[in-house]
Amino acid sequence: MSRIYELTAAELPDKVRSQEVSAEEHLHSILERIDRVDEKIHAYVTIAREEAITRAREIDKKARRGKKLGPLAGVVVAVKDNICTKGIRTTCSSRMLENFVPPYDATVIERLKASDAIIIGKTNMDEFAMGSTTETSYFGATRNPWNPDKVPGGSSGGSAAAVIAEEATVALGSDTGGSIRCPASYCSDVGLKPTYGLVSRYGLISYANSLEQIGPITRTVRDCALLLSVISGHDSRDSTSVKIPREDYLKYLISDVKGLRIGLPREFFGEGVEEDAKEPVLEAVGKLEEFGASRREVSIPAMKYALPAYYIIAMSEASSNLARYDGLRYGYRDKNDEGNFDEVFSRNRRIGFGAEVRRRIILGTYALSAGYFEQYYLKALKIRTLIRRDFERVFKDVDVIIGPTMPLLPFNIGERIDDPLKLYMCDILTVPANLTGYPALSVPSGFRKGLPVGMQIIGKPFDEGTLLRVAYTFEQNTKYHEYRPPL
Amino acid sequence: MSGSRRIPVEEIRHIAELAHIELTKEEEIIFTEQFNRILEYFSMIDEADTENVPLTYHVLDLVNVYRKDEVHESMKGDEPLRNASKKEGRFFKSPRIV
Numbered sequence: 001m002s003r004i005y006e007l008t009a010a011e012l013p014d015k016v017r018s019q020e021v022s023a024e025e026h027l028h029s030i031l032e033r034i035d036r037v038d039e040k041i042h043a044y045v046t047i048a049r050e051e052a053i054t055r056a057r058e059i060d061k062k063a064r065r066g067k068k069l070g071p072l073a074g075v076v077v078a079v080k081d082n083i084c085t086k087g088i089r090t091t092c093s094s095r096m097l098e099n100f101v102p103p104y105d106a107t108v109i110e111r112l113k114a115s116d117a118i119i120i121g122k123t124n125m126d127e128f129a130m131g132s133t134t135e136t137s138y139f140g141a142t143r144n145p146w147n148p149d150k151v152p153g154g155s156s157g158g159s160a161a162a163v164i165a166e167e168a169t170v171a172l173g174s175d176t177g178g179s180i181r182c183p184a185s186y187c188s189d190v191g192l193k194p195t196y197g198l199v200s201r202y203g204l205i206s207y208a209n210s211l212e213q214i215g216p217i218t219r220t221v222r223d224c225a226l227l228l229s230v231i232s233g234h235d236s237r238d239s240t241s242v243k244i245p246r247e248d249y250l251k252y253l254i255s256d257v258k259g260l261r262i263g264l265p266r267e268f269f270g271e272g273v274e275e276d277a278k279e280p281v282l283e284a285v286g287k288l289e290e291f292g293a294s295r296r297e298v299s300i301p302a303m304k305y306a307l308p309a310y311y312i313i314a315m316s317e318a319s320s321n322l323a324r325y326d327g328l329r330y331g332y333r334d335k336n337d338e339g340n341f342d343e344v345f346s347r348n349r350r351i352g353f354g355a356e357v358r359r360r361i362i363l364g365t366y367a368l369s370a371g372y373f374e375q376y377y378l379k380a381l382k383i384r385t386l387i388r389r390d391f392e393r394v395f396k397d398v399d400v401i402i403g404p405t406m407p408l409l410p411f412n413i414g415e416r417i418d419d420p421l422k423l424y425m426c427d428i429l430t431v432p433a434n435l436t437g438y439p440a441l442s443v444p445s446g447f448r449k450g451l452p453v454g455m456q457i458i459g460k461p462f463d464e465g466t467l468l469r470v471a472y473t474f475e476q477n478t479k480y481h482e483y484r485p486p487l
Numbered sequence: 488m489s490g491s492r493r494i495p496v497e498e499i500r501h502i503a504e505l506a507h508i509e510l511t512k513e514e515e516i517i518f519t520e521q522f523n524r525i526l527e528y529f530s531m532i533d534e535a536d537t538e539n540v541p542l543t544y545h546v547l548d549l550v551n552v553y554r555k556d557e558v559h560e561s562m563k564g565d566e567p568l569r570n571a572s573k574k575e576g577r578f579f580k581s582p583r584i585v
Contacts, residue, residue, distance in 0.1 A: 041505040103566050163567050196546050210545050240545075308529040317504060326507075328579055330570035337573075342507065344582035350509035358508050362499070363522060365506040376529065377570070381544060382537035437546030461557055 005029040009075045009170045009223040011021030016074035021072030030076050034167045037487045042142050043162035045081050047121040048088045055118045070115035071315040078168035080159050081122040084203040093137035094127045096332045096352035097139045106203020109232045115230045121160030129207045134425045136356045145485035150410040153186030155179040159217045176212040178430025181442040185405035185454025188444040190224045191217045195461045196437035197242035200235035208317040211434040225249035252465035255476045261270040261398045267303040267404025277404040280446030280453040292405040298394045302386035310431035312380035320363030384435050391436045405442040405454035443471040444480040
């Protein structure tokens with residue numbers, strides 16, 4: 001077994017339990033892989049080598065003593081660097097938090113640890129999750145493992161790249177406007193944004209709190225279901241986490257879509273969406289039809305306003321959520337303390353935050369300021385209602401909505417970064433699920449010009465089971481999930 | 488609509504001050520240009536008919552989530568000060584106020 005780093009999260013725990021493979025040798029195999037390939041990709045900001053080895057030894061000890069091991073025994077997890085990990089620095093890929101070491105674990109991290117997973121490190125991201133390319137990181141861009149000249153997508157680009165490059169078994173990302181699904185699509189991973197409220201946000205460093213969710217990024221649909229089963233469920237420390245019974249999502253992994261009604265929104269296949277992004281998805285829908293699903297065209301007229309409404313809401317919430325960074329209790333504090341309170345804070349925030357973060361905070365402040373509040377912020381919240389109504393209407397007649405995850409193939413690093421508006425346009429197909437809170441999953445659905453294309457499946461609230469079943473059916477009848485980048 | 492009105496650099500400077508973000512002279516010019524383009528794009532929402540449409544602040548219909556008023560474990564000793572770059576004794580050291 002020379003390539004044990006290839007094992008999936010579903011395969012590994014039994015081997016660790018039976019001591020066929022030790023958690024430590026598996027971990028070392030991944031650490032060696034990181035040493036070999038991460039130079040080319042730059043998926044990680046921090047590698048928690050020592051902590052991970054200690055954990056692996058504890059798990060092996062439990063296995064030797066015949067103690068009960070959790071459902072993720074030995075599974076190596078990469079964590080996006082905006083999710084707090086006790087004792088491991090959590091930077092949000094920002095100079096502001098370059099040296100921030102959280103004194104507590106996020107709820108999802110507690111749950112991973114309780115299920116005997118190993119946190120291997122923290123992955124690169126767009127600064128404070130504001131971006132779709134992972135280029136705005138203070139620590140430099142992550143590269144697409146399929147082609148190092150291309151962006152890996154973002155903002156969870158490090159997590160998605162690490163998983164497909166087999167520098168981790170699975171990863172956690174966060175999705176505010178597509179930040180899990182976009183890099184999953186661009187790197188050929190499975191990425192799920194759960195229904196708003198399904199996964200606790202306690203310990204997730206906030207960007208736009210009414211939109212974001214933590215979710216899994218994996219190589220297979222089974223691993224996605226497994227990871228979701230561990231991290232989901234009510235948490236009293238997040239008042240927006242929903243009280244519903246915990247589920248074992250593995251039970252939805254049935255290769256069967258007979259009678260499934262698929263809606264194809266006109267707006268997901270219209271102007272501004274490249275042929276290369278559409279074709280593989282339409283072929284995939286054809287495949288699902290072969291297995292008994294039916295399709296119909298549907299329409300979400302309010303989608304036309306989704307992107308500006310999303311950005312206005314996200315920036316407004318960001319301006320409030322990021323007001324806490326004053327450099328006083330934690331975060332960047334400049335040596336120069338000249339001037340009064342306001343001057344010192346404004347200086348810390350200029351140096352600590354990158355350009356895109358400052359742009360969004362200032363624009364959000366503008367949208368919330370007297371005279372513009374109604375025109376921008378309140379109007380955007382009304383459009384959010386219109387989109388919700390469209391979704392509710394469409395889902396009366398269909399079980400899932402399917403479309404491309406991204407409107408274009410992965411593009412070159414540096415190609416769009418100087419034009420914020422052009423970058424924002426990339427999120428057009430992913431933001432509706434955040435505005436409505438509906439769950440959405442991206443699954444590998446083919447390649448064009450040697451680059452991956454993801455199919456996006458959107459479902460009814462808390463119907464992650466159906467998303468997983470549809471994705472699983474497609475995956476089991478195709479080979480795309482078996483392809484790996486040439487590294 | 489006023490949404491497509493051009494915002495002068497002075498206004499950007501003022502908003503940046505409200506947001507507690509210092510801008511360099513160069514940035515003021517670049518940001519003003521970018522903001523005008525972005526806001527012009529945003530102003531397309533003006534045309535949407537939202538008469539009598541309620542606001543969606545939040546997708547969940549949650550109101551007043553309470554918990555029992557019980558004491559939980561909290562950080563001990565100097566733990567809360569660990570990430571502060573300037574401190575004195577057991578206090579955060581702030582810049583002068585005025």
